[in-house]
Amino acid sequence: MKALCWTCGREAPDARTYACPDCGGTLMLDYGDVAGEWKDDSQRGMWKYRRLLPDVPEEHRLYLGEGATPLVPSRRLAKRLNVGELWFKLEGGNPTGSYKDRIAAVGVSRALAAGRGACIGTTSGNAGAAVAAYAAVAGLPYHLFVLEHMAEAKLAQVLAYNAQVRKVRGFGTSPEVGDRVFARLFEAARERDWEVTITAFRYNPYAMEGVKTIAFELAEQLRGAPTSVYAPAGGAGLYVGIWKGFEELRRIGEIGSTPHMTAVQSAGCANIVRAYEAGLRTPAPGASTSRISGLQVPNPPDGGVALDIMARGGGSATAVADEDIWEAQRLLAEEEGLFCEPAAAASVAGLIRASRERGGLPAERAVCVISGVGFKDGQRLADMVAQRTVPLLTADRLGI
């Protein structure tokens, strides 16, 4: 396995380098030709794909029940939207409630194997909870810098796993503060030999390898590739990771072609969509006005790689309004019995938009990635049901 720079193609000299030492580009792991079987059925969860993951000795492979998530068929929306086949990949079934567990499982296992003394990162929401859980079971401290105004429920989950959380004034709003936090974080990691666990290929291409196991599972569950995959995009690591998984399966001859990958952003933070539509290879700047937690990423770290993938014919990007995302979340709950957080429902909002624009998608075998569980966003849940009234009755008048 080699770490190759996505931009200049050069190989990174050692596994402690997270970005290209020559040009600063994003590193991507290359496994060459995997000889023999790519699966190892003796391993649990995602570790059955260990031959296509960073090498971690068996005793350091952390397992909390991540991966092997369900793929369920649509019973109602597919008909309503005239989609040939529609499947939901339920990532909310992971241990901390989102697909970020796949990244944390690989990243923290690798930190353990490398003898690192701690993990350090930013990210406030689901990534923080995921890394905190795996750091807890690894017995490693986890130092986390978060936004000054982080959502209380997400902060509570991180604290429940006993992460060392520090809020930073102006982090998330001031670019200067952001730059200084990142600079200090990487410096501290180098000085003390800590693992940087930020969930983007740009910052830790090794941990991010966990994401591609979604593609591996889909190919197994569907006995082949879908024709299209809809994934929410904030920093775009989820998008890039799933694409990389299908691309590796294509290279080893497991599937004939990769699916069309659609990145779905909130219109309030559509930096990748704007660049895609303008034919650019770097995300278009602009502050985020989106209210969807997880999709508010004004400067998506993996946006450039995602745009390259699209330019090579691997997919496209589409924007949907926050209201359409909430509507998709409601439809999933009321029509399919699936309760997810708003960011996860963005994939379905993107599919709804595509099927309306093209008058149905009868030839598609589509997968929507439902990236996180509904309980993650308590405020949105309260808003979702605020209009509902519950009558209080007496036992002699139950009205039924």
Ligand SMILES: *Cc1c(COP(=O)(O)O)cnc(C)c1O
């Ligand atoms: C992190 C996250 C996303 C966005 O993933 P990116 O890799 O930042 O594009 C979407 N949905 C959920 C539930 C997430 O936790």
